[in-house]
Structure formats: C-alpha cells, structure tokens
Amino acid sequence: KKQIPRDKCIDNTFTLLKEGYLFIQNRTERYSSDVFETRLLGKKAICISGKEAPKLFYNPILMKKKGALPKRIQKTLFGVNAIQTMDGRRHLHRKKLFMTIMNQEEQDRLSKITTEKWQEAISRWEGASRVVLYDEVNRILCQSVCEWAGVPLPASEVKCRAKDFSTMVNTFTAIGPEYWKGKKARKRTEKWIRGIIEATRSGKLRPGRNSALHQIAYYKDLDGKLLSTQMAAVELINVLRPVVAISTFITFTAVALYEHREYIKILRSSDENMREMFVQEVRRYYPFTPFLGAITRKNFMWKGYNFKKGTLVILDVYGINHDARIWENPYKFRPERFSEKREHLFDFIPQGGGDPSKGHRCPGEGITIELMKLSVDFLVNKLEFKIPEQELRYSLIKIPSLPKSGFIMRKIKTRTSM
Ligand code: HEM
Numbered sequence: 001k002k003q004i005p006r007d008k009c010i011d012n013t014f015t016l017l018k019e020g021y022l023f024i025q026n027r028t029e030r031y032s033s034d035v036f037e038t039r040l041l042g043k044k045a046i047c048i049s050g051k052e053a054p055k056l057f058y059n060p061i062l063m064k065k066k067g068a069l070p071k072r073i074q075k076t077l078f079g080v081n082a083i084q085t086m087d088g089r090r091h092l093h094r095k096k097l098f099m100t101i102m103n104q105e106e107q108d109r110l111s112k113i114t115t116e117k118w119q120e121a122i123s124r125w126e127g128a129s130r131v132v133l134y135d136e137v138n139r140i141l142c143q144s145v146c147e148w149a150g151v152p153l154p155a156s157e158v159k160c161r162a163k164d165f166s167t168m169v170n171t172f173t174a175i176g177p178e179y180w181k182g183k184k185a186r187k188r189t190e191k192w193i194r195g196i197i198e199a200t201r202s203g204k205l206r207p208g209r210n211s212a213l214h215q216i217a218y219y220k221d222l223d224g225k226l227l228s229t230q231m232a233a234v235e236l237i238n239v240l241r242p243v244v245a246i247s248t249f250i251t252f253t254a255v256a257l258y259e260h261r262e263y264i265k266i267l268r269s270s271d272e273n274m275r276e277m278f279v280q281e282v283r284r285y286y287p288f289t290p291f292l293g294a295i296t297r298k299n300f301m302w303k304g305y306n307f308k309k310g311t312l313v314i315l316d317v318y319g320i321n322h323d324a325r326i327w328e329n330p331y332k333f334r335p336e337r338f339s340e341k342r343e344h345l346f347d348f349i350p351q352g353g354g355d356p357s358k359g360h361r362c363p364g365e366g367i368t369i370e371l372m373k374l375s376v377d378f379l380v381n382k383l384e385f386k387i388p389e390q391e392l393r394y395s396l397i398k399i400p401s402l403p404k405s406g407f408i409m410r411k412i413k414t415r416t417s418m
Contacts, residue, residue, distance in 0.1 A: 002304040004046065005031035007038040016040060017173060020397035021287045024049055024316035035305055040314070041070055046307065047291075049316035051326055054346040056302055057315040058354035058361070063294040065091075065360060068312060076182035077172040079190070079234030084360065091360075093222045094235075098363040099356065101212045101239060106148075110243075111370050114144040118378050125412040130388070133254055134406035137247040137375070138162045145243040149236070150207025150214060151196055164189050165244040173399045186237075193233040193240075201226075212239045239364075246368050248400065250375045252286035253279060254407045255392055257379060260333055267380045272373065277335040279372040283350040284321045285333050287394070287401040291317055292352065317349055385409040 034050035171182030351362035
C-alpha cells in the first residue's frame with residue numbers, strides 16, 4: 001500500500017479558484033503523481049488525472065454522484081436534485097428520457113432550425129457596424145432551442161432569456177454579487193419554465209410529441225409518477241441551457257480560425273470530415289469543463305492507493321485533454337490528430353466519459369458537434385467579415401473561460417465567391 005501525496009493546506013478552495021483550469025495539473029506535476037489528496041469546500045478530496053483516471057471515475061460500482069455536487073453549483077448551473085445528482089436505476093430511467101429527446105432525427109431537426117436562425121441573423125448583421133459573436137450566437141441558439149423544444153419565446157424576450165441562460169453558466173464559480181446574479185437568473189428561468197410546464201399539462205400549450213417540452217411534461221419516473229412542476233422545469237432547463245452554452249465553443253471556434261488561418265482555406269476546399277476534425281480539436285484544446293466530481297461507494301485500491309468509502313474524487317478533465325501521454329504536443333492546435341474516426345469512451349472527455357446511456361456522460365455531444373460544424377460552415381463559407389483590434393485572449397484562471405472581447409466582427413457580408 002502506498003501513501004497518497006498530500007497537498008498540505010487547511011482548505012484549497014480559494015487556491016483552486018486562483019489557479020483555475022491548471023489547479024490539478026500543477027499538483028500532479030509537483031508530486032509526479034496522477035493522484036493526490038487535498039481539501040476542497042471543507043472536505044477531503046482526492047484528485048485524479050492521467051489515462052486511467054476516467055475509467056475509475058466512470059465505474060458505477062465504485063463511484064456515485066449523490067453528495068458530489070456542491071449546492072452552490074446546483075443553485076446556479078444545474079438546478080437542485082437534477083439528473084446530474086442521481087444514481088443507479090433511477091438515473092438510468094431519467095437518462096433514457098434525455099437520450100430519447102436527443103435522438104438522431106431530433107438532432108437533425110435542431111440543426112435545420114439553427115441554420116434558419118443563423119441565416120436570419122446574417123441579414124441583420126449586414127447593416128450593423130459591429131457584432132459580438134458570442135452574444136449573437138447566444139441569441140441564435142436560445143431562439144433555436146426554444147422553437148425546437150416547443151417552448152414559446154416572443155421576439156421581445158429573446159435577449160433577456162438568452163442572457164439568463166448564459167449567466168447561469170458563467171457565474172457558477174463566482175462569489176458575492178456575481179454569484180447572486182447567477183441565482184437570480186436561475187430563479188427567473190425556473191419560474192418561466194414552470195409556467196410553460198403547467199400550460200402544457202393543462203392543455204393550453206400543445207407541443208409536438210417528440211419535443212423536449214412534451215417528453216418532459218409527460219415523463220413518468222420509475223414509480224409511475226409525473227415529475228413535480230419544479231423538477232420538470234429543472235430538467236427542461238437542462239436541455240435548453242446547455243444548447244445555449246454551445247455559444248462558448250462556437251466563439252472558441254472563431255478564435256481557432258483566427259489563430260490558425262491556414263485552416264480557413266483547407267476547410268473551404270474539404271468535406272465534412274475536416275469540419276468534424278476541426279471542431280473536435282476545438283473541444284479538446286480550448287478550456288470549458290474544468291473538472292468533475294463523484295463520491296466513492298466503498299473502500300477500494302487503485303494504483304496501489306487506498307480509497308476510503310465516501311471520499312470526494314475530482315477528475316481532471318482539462319488536464320486529461322492536455323496530457324502529453326495521451327496527446328502528442330498537447331498545446332499545439334492540430335485537427336489532424338482526429339483523422340482516425342473512432343469511439344472515444346475514456347480518452348477524449350470534454351463532455352465526460354463512458355457510455356452516455358449507461359452513465360453520466362453528456363447526452364448532448366452529438367448536438368454540440370453538429371451545431372459547431374454548422375457554425376464553421378457559416379464562418380468560413382457563408383460569411384465575409386473584418387476582425388478589428390480586440391482582446392481575444394482567454395483566461396485559464398477564470399472558470400468557465402471565454403475570449404474577453406466575445407469575438408467582435410465588422411463589415412459583415414454574405415460571401416458570394418465560392
Ligand atoms: C452532462 C459538458 C452540451 C445536456 C454533461 C457533463 C459534462 C457536459 C462535462 C457531465 C458528465 C458527468 O457528470 O460525468 C457539456 C459541454 C457542452 C454540453 C461542454 C457544450 C456546450 C450539452 C447539450 C445538452 C447537454 C447540448 C443537451 C441538449 C447534458 C445533460 C447532462 C450533461 C442533461 C447530465 C447527464 C447525466 O447526469 O446523466 N455535459 N455539455 N449538454 N449534459 Fe452536457
């Protein structure tokens with residue numbers, strides 16, 4: 001039995017917020033170990049990284065979610081007691097709901113709606129002196145996902161609803177007034193969506209049978225009961241909010257095209273495969289999900305270390321996407337590394353690992369990749385624009401990260417020459 005390297009401290013929560021995405025990597029390097037112990041939010045925590053770590057983290061016999069997600073994060077990002085906190089049979093049953101909502105046909109329907117909304121936005125942008133891509137894509141995705149999900153959204157509300165979705169995502173690690181903004185945004189959104197669930201159940205709204213709204217409003221839990229209005233609202237928001245959050249990856253896609261201009265030409269003259277390789281590399285290279293947490297179900301040994309039942313385990317998502325033992329030259333942006341198309345159950349985990357239908361891996365990866373590919377097509381094939389001087393840098397400290405300027409574009413025109 002080996003001793004797990006211990007990071008000496010009373011509590012490292014503030015240090016984590018100071019070091020951001022690199023918190024775990026800094027220490028695995030310091031201790032030359034993929035495992036170390038620290039204290040976070042007043043509890044002992046074991047951080048794990050490296051190639052083998054996702055397999056342990058996604059082993060349902062050894063790990064559970066109950067108790068892993070701080071209430072602070074539930075009150076902004078995910079909603080209280082949502083699917084992210086469930087385990088076992090109840091989780092699998094709930095997960096089926098999400099997998100059904102996001103089946104291939106529904107993915108295609110969302111892509112089609114999103115293409116139309118992009119097209120409409122372009123005609124607005126053509127007259128504008130400048131456009132902030134992040135804000136615009138937020139609104140495009142908010143309109144698209146609401147239409148797709150069957151949620152009515154009057155044009156006059158698009159701006160503030162889109163802002164509330166992005167605030168929930170952007171404030172979950174904040175403290176003080178910024179954090180309260182996140183809580184308020186969630187409260188407002190939950191109230192709105194509870195009203196929509198009630199209107200559906202009373203027959204005032206009649207969304208399509210396959211829509212997320214219909215599926216969630218009439219979903220029955222394992223015990224055969226409908227979800228409470230509040231719980232149904234939380235889970236519907238768990239479909240709407242993350243689609244709007246793809247705007248972060250789309251903004252990073254625009255930054256990647258700016259930082260690696262040679263790919264604009266390549267993407268123009270190649271097929272969909274190249275677009276897919278490009279967006280995969282954006283999901284690996286740029287920071288979004290930092291870490292994930294779970295709790296050990298029992299005592300066990302891993303790599304010669306003793307893990308005690310009930311311990312918080314933190315998985316180093318960002319570090320694993322930048323681990324030189326998994327990725328050659330990990331800090332080089334190189335879409336070609338994805339030329340071999342294969343399943344990435346445990347070695348590429350920007351949206352979690354394992355099989356999404358059996359564990360907690362994100363059910364929205366297909367949608368994310370499709371909507372990112374669609375955006376690449378607009379940015380390289382359908383638009384012409386100038387990129388003025390601006391602060392495009394992004395922080396590895398602030399979680400979640402985003403390029404500071406949000407990617408400003410000027411003199412936007414529809415691209416005619418092919
Ligand atoms: C879970 C990331 C887009 C819905 C997750 C997890 C991550 C993640 C890291 C947690 C995995 C775990 O706990 O093991 C992302 C990122 C996205 C994205 C970075 C890009 C913006 C989406 C989309 C949807 C979605 C588009 C829905 C349409 C969900 C749901 C869960 C989840 C419902 C909970 C799954 C469960 O606990 O079983 N996502 N996601 N996500 N994601 Fe995503």
